[in-house]
Amino acid sequence: MKKISIFTLGLFVVLMNGCAGQKPMYEYGNYSETYYQLKQNGDSETTGKWKVALEDSIKRSNEQGLRTPPGINANLGYLFLKVNDTDKAISFFNVEKTLYPESTVFMNKLIKKAELMKEGKTKS
Amino acid sequence: MKQLIKYFLIPALAVVYFTGCGPKMITKGEEFPGMYNEKPRSLMIMPPMNESTAADAKDYYATTIEMPLAFHGFYVFPYEITADVLKQQGIYDTELLYNMPLTKFYEYFGADAVLFTKIKKWDTSYMILASNLTVSVDAEIKSTRSSEVLWQYNGTVVVDLSGGSSGGGLAGLIAKAVVTAVSTAAADYTTYAKRANGRFIGSMPYGYYHPGYLKDQDVKIIDQTPADE
8 A cells, every 4th residue: 555655656746747848948959050060161061951950940840849949941941042942932931920920021021032033033 | 846946946056156145136027127018029139249359259159149049938030141131231240230220120120129249258268177168248138119228138157168077097187188178179169158148048038939928027136237326
């Protein structure tokens, strides 16, 4: 009987501490490490690694049912914009806007920029 | 229990550790009423102003400041993009912007507030047994509507960069010195910069995405206002 109560107590403690194992707020993965390396080198290799980290953050966040951290989708969109993949860029800017309405003004500016680039491409 | 540790024990320990004797305490609500009145939801990080001798301190700092601010509950504009846009506008020196009206940042980016940081010191000191990173920063959040200072922090943080212990004796000491050198390698630097940032941001009221949003007015922090003010 005593054993059971100790067990129950143990279980109780585990349950009560359940909140200590709370989900993290965001899942950034290797974001800042790869970002730092990008800043140091700025070559295609570090850009590629940063892109992988951004995609990984989105994947991990989705898997855990977390909101993707601020700026991740925007940064990914910006990478696509830099290589003239305007459609992908626009879709990521839109995701950022949906997740964070605070970004609306800025994302609309970037979307407009992408649309102008797209027009320029089809014209020429 | 977690709350108790978070709100009482850790600050209390920090107080004992950093000052030895009791500093003047003040609540977040009393110290930073502007944050609770204006309730900024989004923060734009300005390129740091660097007064330190370390040329790359700007990059170290800029790449690590976004995360702790986001975890504190703010929508943080993607620094890589905003810095790029500023550059395209010919803005390289944050110093020039500091005293200007900030309404432009509200109009162009939709930012509620702007974070200015000035890195005063960023030094690594190596010793046989340990190495330290000393970071001294002045930070300010300014409203883009009123250009008022909503939050500020001036402080120095010393981060111990030594790796874990690796046995006794001379061999152990040498091994540890090597570990220290390795752990201060650039790739790992961000971890320590992050740790330092985490401490700066402690006194900042929580942002919208944090569960503690508008609930931390009564949290006590160390009063940084000089005695003569």
